[in-house]
Amino acid sequence: MPDQLIFATEVILNGLMAGVLYALVALGFVLIYKASGIFNYAQGVMALFAAMTLVGIMNGQVPFAHLINAVFGGHITHFGWHIPALLAILLTMGVMVLLAWCVQRFVMRHLVGQEPIILFMATIGLAYFLEGVADLMWGSEIKTLDVGLPQGINLWIDEATFNIFGYGFFIDNLDIVATVIAALLVAALVAFSQYTKQGRAMRAVADDHQAALSVGISLNFIWIMVWSVAGFVALVAGIMWGTKSGVQFSLSLIALKALPVLMLGGFTSIPGAIVGGLIIGVGEKLFEFAIGPLVGGATENWFAYVLALIFLVFRPQGLFGEKIIERV
Amino acid sequence: MFYREAGDFKVSYRDDSQTFPIKFDRYRYYVVLAVAFGVIPFLINDYWANALLLPFLIYAIAAIGLNILVGYCGQVSLGTGGFMAVGAYSCYKLMTAFPEVSMFIHVILAGGITALVGVLFGLPSLRIKGFYLAVATLAAQFFLVWLFNRVPWFYNYSASGQINAPERDVFGIIITGPNAPAWATYLFCLVFLALSALIARNLTRGTTGRTWMAIRDMDIAAEIIGVNPLKAKMSAFAVSSFFIGISGALFFALYLGAVEVGEAFGIQKSFLVLFMVIIGGLGSIFGSFAGAAFLVLLPVVLKVVGADWLGWPTDIVAHLQLVIVGALIILFLILEPHGLAQLWRVAKEKLRLWPFPY
Helix, strand or coil: CCHHHHHHHHHHHHHHHHHHHHHHHHHHHHHHHHHHCCCCCCHHHHHHHHHHHHHHHHHCECCCHHHHHHHHCCCCCECCCCCCHHHHHHHHHHHHHHHHHHHHHHHHHHHCCCCHHHHHHHHHHHHHHHHHHHHHHHCCCCECCCCCCCCCECHHHHHHHHHHHCCCCCCEHHHHHHHHHHHHHHHHHHHHHHHCHHHHHHHHHHHCHHHHHHCCCCHHHHHHHHHHHHHHHHHHHHHHHHHHHCECHHHHHHHHHHHHHHHHHCCCCHHHHHHHHHHHHHHHHHHHHHCHHHHCCCCHHHHHHHHHHHHHHHCCCCCCCCCCCCCC | CCCCCCCCCCCCHHHHCCCCCCHHHHHHHHHHHHHHHHHHHHHCCHHHHHHHHHHHHHHHHHHHHHHHHHHHCCCCCCCHHHHHHHHHHHHHHHHHHCCCCCHHHHHHHHHHHHHHHHHHHHHHHHCCCHHHHHHHHHHHHHHHHHHHHHCHHHHCCCCCCCEECCCCEECCEECCCCCCCHHHHHHHHHHHHHHHHHHHHHHHHCHHHHHHHHHHHCHHHHHHCCCCHHHHHHHHHHHHHHHHHHHHHHHHHHHHCEECHHHHCCHHHHHHHHHHHHHHCCCCHHHHHHHHHHHHHHHHHHHHHHHHHCCCCHHHHHHHHHHHHHHHHHHHHHHCCCHHHHHHHHHHHHHHHCCCCC
16 A cells, blocks of 8 residues: 555544544533533533543542642641542542532522523533633643553554554554543443433423323433533543543533534434534544645644534535424 | 603603603713713723723624624524624734725625625525524534634745734724823724714614514514515614624724634633623613623622622633623523513603602
C-alpha cells in the first residue's frame, strides 16, 4: 500500500476511536432528551463534575476545603486516606444520583410545562452552577485521574501492522478500552430500556407524558432515574476523557463537541448518537489530515459544526431522527 | 396617583401611537436621556467608565441585537461572540485601511459587514428550527473565531496575532487608543446605544416587528397568513447582526483596545449575551438594558463584597460568581420566565392603581 493510504487508514482508525468518545457524551444527551424533552446542556459539566468528584474521593480531599479555609481560617486539605478506584466509582455514582435528585427536586419540577427553550436555558444555568460548585468543592487545578485503565501505545497492533504494511499503527490502549466500554454501555442501555420494568416505563414517558401518568407511572421517579442514568453515562465519559487528557475545565467543552454529533444522528436516536459520533470523529480527523495543513490547521474546532450544518440543510431531522411533522 | 393615563388627552393619531403613552413614562425617559447625555459625562472617570459604563453600554447594544433575533423572531442563536468578532475585525481593517475617515462611519460599516455575514449564517434557519438551529449557529461561532485566528490578513500580519486599536478621532477628539478621555468614549458609545434602542424600538412596533413576532409564535401559520418567512427571518438576522456587529466594533475599539479573538469573542461571550437577554426579558427592549446592567453589575458587586470586604481569595470569588450566576438564571426561569422586563411591567400595573387596591 502507498504511504499516504496507510497514514489515512491510521487516521481513520484513530478517528473512529475519538468518535466513540464523542458518542459516549452524546448518549447522555439523547437519554435525557428522549425521556423528558429537555436538551441538557449541562451534560459536559456533569462529566467534569463526576470526574472531579472521583479524583477527589480517591485522594481523600476534603470537599469545599478552600472555602472552609477562607471563611473559618485553618488549613485542612485532605482526610489522609486513599480509597480504591472501584469503591470510589461507586461512591461517585451515589453522588451523581443525589445530584439527579436535586436537579429534579429543585429545578426541573418547577419548570414542568415550560417551553423547551426555557428548559434549555435552565440547563445552561445548571451548567454554570455545577461548574462553580465543582471548582469550589475540589479546586480548579488540573488533576490526573488514574483508575487503572491501560494507557499508551498498543504494542500488539503496532507489531502486527508493522509486519503487514511495514509501518506500525499508533493506537492507544485507552481508546480500545473506551470502545469496548462504550459498546457494553450501549448494549446495557438498550437491554435496560427493552427488558426491565423501569426501562419500559421510561420509554412510555418518552412517548407521552400524560398517557404514562394515567397508567400510573410516576414521572418524578422516572425523571430522577433518567438523570441518574445520564449521570452514570457522564461518569463513564468523565473517566475516559479524564484519563486521556487530565481532569480540567476543558472537559466540559466536550459537551459542545457532542452537539454536532447529536445533530447528525438526531436528538432522539441512540444508534444515531453512535453513528454520528463515528462520522464526526473520522470526518474531522481526515479533514485535518488532508485539508488542515493547507488552511493553517486546527480545523477540528469547527469542522464538525460545519459538516453538521451542511448536512442539516438537506436532512433537518438528522440521520435517524423522527420525521418532523408540523401542523398549524 | 402620578402614574396614570387619565388626564393626558391625545388629540392626534401621532400622539396616540407614541412610544410612551403615559406622561410619567415620557418625562422619565427625557430625564434619563438628559442625565445620560448631560450629567454623567462631567462626573465620569476612568474607573467608572471601564468597570461599569462602557461594558454596560456596549453589552446593551449586543443584547438589543440578540433580543431582536431570539426574543422577537424566535430564532435561537449561540453565535453572538462570532458576530461580535466580525464587527471588531471589520472595524479594525477599516480603521487601518482608511485612517482619515470618521470612526462613526467605520463602526456603522462594521455593522453592515456583520449584517451580511449574519444573513449568510442565517440561511440555514429556513430549513432548521429550534435546537438544531441553535447548534447550527455554533458553527458560525467556531468557524469565525478560527478564521480570525488563522488568516493573517485579518490581523494585518501582526506578530502577536492580536489586533490593536490605533488612535482615531471624531471631530478632533480622540476616542480610541490609550489617550482617549473617558467622557468621549462614553459619549460615543451612548450615541450608538441611544440610536440602536430607538431604531429597534420602532422596528419592533411596526410591520417588520410584527412579521418577526408572527414567525416566532408559529412560523407555518405565519406563512399561511402571508408573511414571507425568507424575508422575515433574513431581515431579523440582518438587523440583529448589524447591532451585534456595532457592539463588537465598539467593544474592540473603545473598550478593550487590544483583542485576542479566542479570548474576547469566545463561546462564553455568546452565552453571556444570551443570559442578558433571558434575564432581562425576551422580546423587550427595556429588558435588554436591564439584563445588560444586571450582568455587568453582578461580577463587580461580587468582587467588591467578596474580595474587598470579606478578603476572600479571588479564585474563590470567581467560582462563587459562577455558582451565583447559574443559580440566579435558574431562579429567574422558575419565578419569572419573562425576565426583569416582566417585573417592571407588573410594577407599572401596580403603580397605575396605587394607592388604591383595585
